[in-house]
Amino acid sequence: MREQQLQDILRHMPAGVATLQGEALRFGFVNEAMQAVLGAPVQEGQAVADHPGTIPADLLDVMQQVFRSGRPYVAKSYGIPLPATDDQNPTPRYFDIALEPVREGDGPVSGLLLFAMDVTAQEEARQKAHHLAIETRRLDTRLRVLTETVPQITFTVDADGRYEYVSPQWYYYTGQPPTADLNAIWPLLIHPDDRLRVLYQSDSARAAGIGWSYEYRLRRHDGQYRWLLSRALPELHGPDQAVFWHGALTEVHDQRELAEALRRGEAELRFLADSIPELIWTATAEGFIDYYNEYTAEYSGLTKAELGPTGWINLLDPSEQAGAARRWVHSIATGEPYEGLFRMRRHDGRYRWHIIRARQLADERGPRWFGACTDVDDQHRLREVLQTQYDELARTNRDLDTFVYTASHDLKQPLLNLRGLFDELRRTATFDDPEEGEIVGMLDQALSQLDATLQELAETVEDQRGLSATPETLELRSVADEVLLGLRTQVQESGAVIDLDFAAAPTLTYGRANLRSILHNLFSNALKFADPTRPPHIQVRSGIANTGQPFLAVQDNGLGMKLPSHRAPVFQPFARQHPHIAGAGVGMYLVQRIVASRGGHLEVSSTVGAGTTFTVHWFGA
Amino acid sequence: MIHIVYMSRAVRPLSDQDLQSLLDQCRRDNAARNVTGVLFYSHGNIAQLIEGEKEVLEPLFEVISRDGRHSNVVKLVDKPISTRSFKDWSMAFHPIEPSGFEALQGFLLPHHLPPPPSSLSIADAMLVDLVKLAVFGADATPSEPTLAHA
Numbered sequence A: 001m002r003e004q005q006l007q008d009i010l011r012h013m014p015a016g017v018a019t020l021q022g023e024a025l026r027f028g029f030v031n032e033a034m035q036a037v038l039g040a041p042v043q044e045g046q047a048v049a050d051h052p053g054t055i056p057a058d059l060l061d062v063m064q065q066v067f068r069s070g071r072p073y074v075a076k077s078y079g080i081p082l083p084a085t086d087d088q089n090p091t092p093r094y095f096d097i098a099l100e101p102v103r104e105g106d107g108p109v110s111g112l113l114l115f116a117m118d119v120t121a122q123e124e125a126r127q128k129a130h131h132l133a134i135e136t137r138r139l140d141t142r143l144r145v146l147t148e149t150v151p152q153i154t155f156t157v158d159a160d161g162r163y164e165y166v167s168p169q170w171y172y173y174t175g176q177p178p179t180a181d182l183n184a185i186w187p188l189l190i191h192p193d194d195r196l197r198v199l200y201q202s203d204s205a206r207a208a209g210i211g212w213s214y215e216y217r218l219r220r221h222d223g224q225y226r227w228l229l230s231r232a233l234p235e236l237h238g239p240d241q242a243v244f245w246h247g248a249l250t251e252v253h254d255q256r257e258l259a260e261a262l263r264r265g266e267a268e269l270r271f272l273a274d275s276i277p278e279l280i281w282t283a284t285a286e287g288f289i290d291y292y293n294e295y296t297a298e299y300s301g302l303t304k305a306e307l308g309p310t311g312w313i314n315l316l317d318p319s320e321q322a323g324a325a326r327r328w329v330h331s332i333a334t335g336e337p338y339e340g341l342f343r344m345r346r347h348d349g350r351y352r353w354h355i356i357r358a359r360q361l362a363d364e365r366g367p368r369w370f371g372a373c374t375d376v377d378d379q380h381r382l383r384e385v386l387q388t389q390y391d392e393l394a395r396t397n398r399d400l401d402t403f404v405y406t407a408s409h410d411l412k413q414p415l416l417n418l419r420g421l422f423d424e425l426r427r428t429a430t431f432d433d434p435e436e437g438e439i440v441g442m443l444d445q446a447l448s449q450l451d452a453t454l455q456e457l458a459e460t461v462e463d464q465r466g467l468s469a470t471p472e473t474l475e476l477r478s479v480a481d482e483v484l485l486g487l488r489t490q491v492q493e494s495g496a497v498i499d500l501d502f503a504a505a506p507t508l509t510y511g512r513a514n515l516r517s518i519l520h521n522l523f524s525n526a527l528k529f530a531d532p533t534r535p536p537h538i539q540v541r542s543g544i545a546n547t548g549q550p551f552l553a554v555q556d557n558g559l560g561m562k563l564p565s566h567r568a569p570v571f572q573p574f575a576r577q578h579p580h581i582a583g584a585g586v587g588m589y590l591v592q593r594i595v596a597s598r599g600g601h602l603e604v605s606s607t608v609g610a611g612t613t614f615t616v617h618w619f620g621a
Numbered sequence B: 001m002i003h004i005v006y007m008s009r010a011v012r013p014l015s016d017q018d019l020q021s022l023l024d025q026c027r028r029d030n031a032a033r034n035v036t037g038v039l040f041y042s043h044g045n046i047a048q049l050i051e052g053e054k055e056v057l058e059p060l061f062e063v064i065s066r067d068g069r070h071s072n073v074v075k076l077v078d079k080p081i082s083t084r085s086f087k088d089w090s091m092a093f094h095p096i097e098p099s100g101f102e103a104l105q106g107f108l109l110p111h112h113l114p115p116p117p118s119s120l121s122i123a124d125a126m127l128v129d130l131v132k133l134a135v136f137g138a139d140a141t142p143s144e145p146t147l148a149h150a
C-alpha cells in the first residue's frame, strides 16, 4: 500500500520522473509530466534510443556515460524542442535535467533515475535580461559618443547643485585639467557680473523642480568670456520629485554680438531719425506708415496713434489730399518713388510747404518704404516773392518800352507839323543877318536829327521786342499755351478756368512776338480784372468774320467796365479803369497800336459786374 | 458708430464653398446686428472693413480675430465715424467657378468693386485702396498717376 501511495505521488508530480533500466536504458516508471516532456507515448521496456520522441542524441550520449561511470550529472537549462502542434511551431522548452545512477546495494549500476524540471520561464527571463543588458550597453555607448561629440557641453546636476557628470567638452572649452574639482571651479569661471544671477537662477529652478534656460558669460581656455546658453530639464522620480537635471551649454556668443550690434545699429538709426528736424517715417510694403519720428509728433501736434497708418493725408491742405493719396497708392502699386510739393498743417494750424519724398527699399526682409517731408516753406515763399518782383520788373520794363515806343510815334506828328511850319517860315521869312541864315540851317539840322532819333528809338524798341519780325503762319493753340505757361502762377492762384477754342480758325499769319504780346495783354487783363467773388472763366475763340477776315475773341467774367461814348480813351496809355489794379492801360494801348499797324482794329463790349469781351480783328476788311 | 479695418492671412486657402458659407453666415448675422462693410479675399490674403455700433463691433472683432480660419490679424483702424459708407455687407473674391456666384447677393468680383465711397475721409479711402491693393495686387486695382501736381 505504501508502494502504491508513493507511485501515485510520483505520477502526479509537476516535475518529470522516469526510471531507466539496464545497459540499454529501457523505460520503467514514467510519470505524466515526463510523458509530456517526451512527447510520443512511452512503452514500458522500450529502450530510450528507440523512442521516437524528443530526446536529442547528445542527451542520450550523456545518459549512457552516466550509466557507465556511475557519476550523477545535472544539465542546467537544457533546451528540448517541444513537438509542433497543429497551430504552433516547435518551441524550445528548458529543463534542469538530473541523471542519478541506481545501484542494487553495493553492486554495479543497474539503471538511471531521470528528473526533468521545467525552467522555461526562468530561462526566458534570463535571456531577456541578457538582451536588455546588451541593448543598454549599446545605448550607453551611443549616448556617450553623442554627448562627447556634439559641440555642446552636456551636464547632469543633482538636487543640491552638485555636478554628477559633465562631458569632456567642458574641460576642452575651459582648459581645466581632468582632475579639476568641478563644483569648486565652475562658479569661478562665470563672469563676475553674471555669477550671482546664474547661481540664484539655477538654485531657484532646482528648488522649484523645474527646468531653466538662461545665458551667461563663461571664461574660455584663452581667458575670453563668451556668452553661453544654459538649458536643463529635470528628471522626475515620482510626481514632482526631481532628482537630477540634465542639460546642455551652447555657445551663443556670435549670435548675441550680432543681435546686439543690430539692436545698437537700429537704436542709433532711430536716434538719428528722431534728432533730425524733419518729418521722417517708414511704411510697410502695403503702404501703411509704421513709424513716425519724434519731430513728426512735434510738428503736427499729433501722436503716432492719432496719425494712424494713413493719417498723414489729413495733414495736407484739403485741396491736395485726393491727389496725394492717388499718387501714394500708385507708388505702392508700382514701387515708383513718391515725390510731391504739399502744404502740411503745423500744430498751430499754419500750413507750410513741404517736399514729400519716399523711396522703396527692397531687400531680403521684403519691401519697405522710407520717407521724409522737407520744409521748403521759406524757399517757396522767397521764390514767390522773387517771382512777383520779377514779373513786376518785366512789366515795368515792357511799359517803359511801350512808353518810349508810343512817345516816339506820338512825337512824330508834332515834329512833322513843326517841320512844315519851319519850312513855311523859311519860305516866307527873310533874314537880314547872314548869321540868322546859319541859325536856320542849324535848326533844320536839329529837326532832322530829332526825326532820326525818334525813328531810331521806335526801331530799337521794335527790334528788342521782335515786333518788327516778318509774319509767319502760327498755330494759335501753341502760342496761346506758351503765353499761358508764362502766366501759370496767376492762373493757379486765381483758380482760373480757361477754354481755348481755335477750331474755326486754327492758324494765323502774323508776327510771332506781336501775337504773343497781344495774347499776353488780353489774358493777363482778363485775369487781373477778375471778380474776386468768383474764379475767372476765360473763353478764347478764333473765327472768320463776315468780311472773310480772321478774328479772335477773349471773353471774361470779370469786373467789367464802363465804356465811354467813343472807344479811344479805353486804350489811352496809363488810363486805368481800376486804379487799385497795377499796370493796366499801357498794355492795351500797345495792343491797339500793333493791331492798327496791320490794318486791323480792336473791339470791346463790357457789362459792369458781368465781364468784358475783346475782339481782335486782325486785318482791315 | 465706429469702423474697424483689419488685414489677415487665411490659415489654409479658402475654397469656393468655404467662402460661400462665410458669405451666407456673415450676411445673415451682420444684417441681424446692423453691421455693414466689405471683405476682400484673394490667395489667402484677407482684409475687411466693418462698421456699426461700438458695443456690437468690438466684441464681433474679438470673435473674428480669434477665428481659427485665419491668423496674423492686424487691426489698422478703429475709430468713430459719423455715417456709414456701406449700405450692406458684401464680399469680393475670385471664385474658381464664378458662374454660381455672379447672381449671389452680396458677392462682387474684385474688378467690379466700386471706388471707396466719398463718405469716407480721404485718408480712410486711401486705406481701403491700399488694403485692396495688398489683397488683390496691382493688376486688379486701377491706379493711374494723376495730374494733381501738374
Ligand SMILES: Cc1cc2nc3c(=O)[nH]c(=O)nc-3n(C[C@H](O)[C@H](O)[C@H](O)COP(=O)(O)O)c2cc1C
Pocket: B022, B025, B026, B029, B030, B039, B046, B048, B050, B060, B063, B064, B065, B067, B069, B070
Ligand atoms: C475672415 C473672416 C471674417 C469674418 N467676418 C465676420 C463678420 O463680418 N460677421 C460675423 O458675424 N462673422 C464673421 N466671421 C465669422 C466669425 O469669426 C464667427 O465664426 C462667426 O461669427 C460665428 O460665431 P458663433 O459661432 O459664435 O456664432 C468671420 C470669419 C472670418 C474668418
